[in-house]
Amino acid sequence: MFNFVDSKLAPKVSCKSPATENYEVDNLISSNSVDRIRGFISYPSIKPPVDVEFVFLCPVNIHYIVLNTTVGNQKCSGIELFAKTEHLDYSSIGKSVYNAAGVIFCNSRKYSKYDSYPNFNTSFQKVFFKSDTFKYFLNATGIKVLIFRTDKSVPCLGSVEVWGIPSKTCSKVTVNTITKLATNRCTEFSPTQTIKTEEFIIPEDFKDDLTYEIMTIPMTLPCGKTIDQSTLEKHLESEKCFGRKPCDPFTGVKFNDSLKPVMNVALKSRIDMFMLQNSHRPELLNTKRILGRAISNSSESDTSRERMSVQCDEGDLEVAIANAKRSANFTIFTSDESNSTINKCGACKTESNFLYKILCNHLFCRSCLLELCQSLVCSICNKSFVKNDVKKCYF
CATH class of the missing domain: 2.60.120.260 (Galactose-binding domain-like)
Incomplete structure (x- = not known):
């Protein structure tokens, strides 16, 4: 046949x-x-x-x-x-x-x-x-x-x-x-038949401690276990359905500022290198790849804000960047002209390279903007605006 x-x-x-x-x-x-x-x-x-x-x-x-x-x-x-x-x-x-x-x-x-x-x-x-x-x-x-x-x-x-x-x-x-x-051909390959190949082993620390599948974004929990970010998100969604706060899936301990999942950057680098070196392996052809996804509606935005205990706060990142720039060891490679303009918040007069512009073109920092969003009225010119008009400015 x-x-x-x-x-x-x-x-x-x-x-x-x-x-x-x-x-x-x-x-x-x-x-x-x-x-x-x-x-x-x-x-x-x-x-x-x-x-x-x-x-x-x-x-x-x-x-x-x-x-x-x-x-x-x-x-x-x-x-x-x-x-x-x-x-x-x-x-x-x-x-x-x-x-x-x-x-x-x-x-x-x-x-x-x-x-x-x-x-x-x-x-x-x-x-x-x-x-x-x-x-x-x-x-x-x-x-x-x-x-x-x-x-x-x-x-x-x-x-x-x-x-x-x-x-x-x-x-x-x-x-x-x-x-x-x-x-007139070589021995035919049939996926339904058993083929002897060299043994291919995936390191145990590359696998999710819950699903036992290779991870794409490893997150280390307060208990010391490491799971994939997608597994953690599914667990948080499940806890939310039952009205419970985000917690460790192994111990049940609630997350807070000191006890929260942290991305294992070193492990992710090792996994990415392993996947790159073995991309030709049949065992890894159907492995999931996470490319990221955009937030498309307000309900998804609310969900992402509820995960603040898991993700880095944008305000903390801005403060860290500002502190790093004030350090004596920080070297600026841009020209003086690009740094000659000082950008300040229109309300608190705080200098920042990350400000938000509303419809009347006034600039505000994140904390001041959150206060304005309660009344939706500019504190400088008293003009009204809507949240969709707010744009983030990079300097």
Whole structure:
């Protein structure tokens, strides 16, 4: 038997739905093993159904089809399979709703419930083709994989294998050509088979003490444990739902100015270097990356202010910068012209390079601005303003 979606047999694949960057549908038939391991993930805003179409080099007598429907944290749970021939359009040949890592569609004339093909993956669910559709999968020129259900994720496919032999309608020349193309290659990589590779070990201190997954932004808790920032945020949200104040997830001790999570900068540097040096490893291809996210509405802004015990206060940062500039050891590399203008708060006359400008163009420091926001009236010209008019100025 041959895998007719092997890149050596020149299959074609297409999908009308857009894909996530680097997880395009072409990965499923790529000759590059790293691309094949990535698989296909549709764009995050796409909802089922999503169909992926494969076209073969010649008509195929399909024995079984292996669909790995898990890619990292993304997982599908409902698949319907369609096939077409040279003279018949697509028709459903199998359908399954399952709770497994993938699904295998088998020809009941070749296999039974207890008789499976070699190297059968027991973590996949076995399903048989419909008994009245033999004319389709005995002479299939293409198949269509329809993802109609997911497990709280986006539609995805980790890998696809279509095993069979050339159809009886194929000429001897076609069969010989397929045999030469399929046998003239290196040992085929199959994600569903066990492959012996060198042991890859992730250092224990790089893993979250709660989720045991590699961290992106490690936060050290007052108790000494280290967890990822995303894990900490989920814990704080959970505590908020029950009306409790932010606390240590291990000890339950409430956070305050002296007892609060601190970002482990040294550990993050080590993790980033480790990820950079091992970015080619298959084990790290689906590891999450945190790129940051902007606050889009007022409710998110309120939530971020409630996490002040976890994050650095902007006012404290401004004071620290001002104190550093007054130090005798601080060297200024800018010209005198850039520092000739002194910027002061219009209310308290405090010098600062970080001031806020309201609609009437008067400048205020952070503390004075917070007082003005209670009345929304400028203390210098008595003109009214709204919060959306406030702009931060950098000098």
